[in-house]
Amino acid sequence: MADTSLAVSPFSPTFVRELTPAAEKIALLYYLSYLCLGKFSKLERTIRTRAVETQTLFTYSDATMTKCVLTSDNLVNTLFPLLVKTVEKNKPTMAVKFLGKAQVWITDIITDVREIVKRYDAHNIDLATAASDVYQEKEETDKNIAKQDQELKGIKDALDSMKKLLDDKTKELAETEKKIISKSQEIQELVRSITQESKGLGVVAAIVPFIGQIIKSIYDAAKSPEQVAKLKALEAELKILSDEKSDLKHKQWQVQLQIIDQQMKAAKASFDRSSIPDPIYLPEVQKSLTIIRDILGELLNFWLKVRDLLVSLEQKTFAGEDFLDEFDTFKDEFIDSIQKATEAWSSFAASCRSASVIFQLQNKDAYRFLEVSPSSLSKEQWQIQYTSVKEKLQKIDPTRNYTSPAIPATAIPATATPAISA
Structure with a gap:
């Protein structure tokens, strides 16, 4: 039988919920950087270059997600x-052959995802360099400015206070996250002990590396009321922690919005004095890119786990000596497991399809502001765009359950990875 100890992965098909606000935030922060620094031709070129690099990165990300689909x-x-056919025909060697070919697909995806993660790391380094260039240009420009006005000082004092508040919320969130991880591990241990008692569930657990998709089957497989009660209690505790995390993330985002608002005021005050404002939005772009990079990093680990699971299924189920001996009792359970796995993987494919569309839409529409130089805007036009971006930022809520964007008919090509032939 497959080793169910390998069947636990923290990656979830709901990763698209984190991806959507991060991708939207990046474009809007670039827009703000462009407005606040675009008055200076050298810095305008810097922002434009980095924004175009991000667009290119999203194109590669879209292609990677399409391959996952x-x-x-x-x-x-x-x-x-x-x-299923190999089980029905009692041909384990054929199953081993099919699993081996599937592992080739997975290895190919692992290579692609690993490469895109490297691209995000390199791009973040470029952004750090761009921010450094802005600071250098600012230092040279500000040599002729003797003092900050009182309004700017008040804004910065308020900003420091809000940053401290944000640090406090971030620490609270980190502590809650630790509790969630700990509670999740308890659930995983209990689930592991339950799945080891069921051969059929052991197979589906090996094929489906996310517990939520097979939780009903796990309850059905529990041998005692104590197991069911304990699992439900752990789920309830995890739900409380998850709600607490959601609430903290919402509060954290509200503080971030206040910080961004104060940063906007500081940037505008500097802008009105013909001083180069700090590149405050570029580090924020880096943070959002890091969120996407980390999601892709989890995706990489997920596919590595899937490859291990397929190897385990091949070696310890179909290649095991007990396959023929236990075939009669194994057959129905295995077919039922495959049906459950099909539903779970269909859900995962839908999430990857949505992620692909997110990258497409951001790449297509979100960077049109680059077509107009901020230096060509009147003060009134600049203020209108500035206010519009601020309002869009305020509408982003990382805790909201974003619905999947409409998927164009041409978004995902009809061709797929070459099918396995018998």
């Missing part, structure tokens, strides 16, 4: 049906 679809439409 195609491979997930191939698991559902090709591999799983073939595995």
